Amino acid sequence: NAGVTQTPKFQVLKTGQSMTLQCAQDMNHEYMSWYRQDPGMGLRLIHYSVGAGITDQGEVPNGYNVSRSTTEDFPLRLLSAAPSQTSVYFCASSSSGNTQYFGPGTRLTVL
Amino acid sequence: GESVGLHLPTLSVQEGDNSIINCAYSNSASDYFIWYKQESGKGPQFIIDIRSNMDKRQGQRVTVLLNKTVKHLSLQIAATQPGDSAVYFCAEHAGNNRKLIWGLGTSLAVNP
Numbered sequence: 063n064a065g066v067t068q069t070p071k072f073q074v075l076k077t078g079q080s081m082t083l084q085c086a087q088d089m090n091h092e093y094m095s096w097y098r099q100d101p102g103m104g105l106r107l108i109h110y111s112v113g114a115g116i117t118d119q120g121e122v123p124n125g126y127n128v129s130r131s132t133t134e135d136f137p138l139r140l141l142s143a144a145p146s147q148t149s150v151y152f153c154a155s156s157s158s159g160n161t162q163y164f165g166p167g168t169r170l171t172v173l
Numbered sequence: 174g175e176s177v178g179l180h181l182p183t184l185s186v187q188e189g190d191n192s193i194i195n196c197a198y199s200n201s202a203s204d205y206f207i208w209y210k211q212e213s214g215k216g217p218q219f220i221i222d223i224r225s226n227m228d229k230r231q232g233q234r235v236t237v238l239l240n241k242t243v244k245h246l247s248l249q250i251a252a253t254q255p256g257d258s259a260v261y262f263c264a265e266h267a268g269n270n271r272k273l274i275w276g277l278g279t280s281l282a283v284n285p
Binding site: 095102104107110152162163167 | 266
């Protein structure tokens with residue numbers, strides 16, 4: 063199993079550009095989530111999904127959209143990038159239990 | 174301008190010593206707790222978990238202690254090694270929506 067994969071690893075955007083961060087898992091996990099991590103801070107939940115076709119907002123959803131058309135994929139879309147969205151983004155998945163497995167992260171810089 | 178960020182608590186230990194990382198949690202209804210390790214440039218990695226009906230759980234070189242009276246969780250690492258250098262996060266879970274509440278993390282530095 064590859065586990066949780068994320069692409070790209072690094073991305074630089076200009077203010078106002080849009081892009082999609084990709085996340086995929088091959089563990090048949092129902093639950094997937096997106097976090098952002100900023101220097102000196104913990105993980106903050108952006109959006110999450112408890113199964114295909116179901117998504118919900120986390121702690122900091124503004125400026126981000128998600129969809130869950132398949133069990134495997136959970137892309138995160140930045141509609142109009144802002145410098146405040148410069149961060150490291152982590153995708154995670156879990157089965158019916160609570161332990162989440164994380165991807166390697168995407169480091170995003172918005173100029 | 175100058176940015177001001179939070180500074181993580183840091184624990185510095187000698188190689189071979191035991192480490193104890195502490196965490197205070199907020200919700201008395203939390204029923205599940207997890208410790209994660211995050212090495213530089215990587216995603217968090219699961220270390221050990223414990224349910225609220227237990228007060229101690231042991232893994233390989235790690236022990237988690239749970240004190241529900243004072244809402245305190247600790248992670249003990251025996252014979253700390255340089256590879257243990259990382260940021261350690263505790264996370265708590267309450268309710269059935271599977272969302273985790275994360276602590277800010279503690280940075281562990283192991284001196285050779």
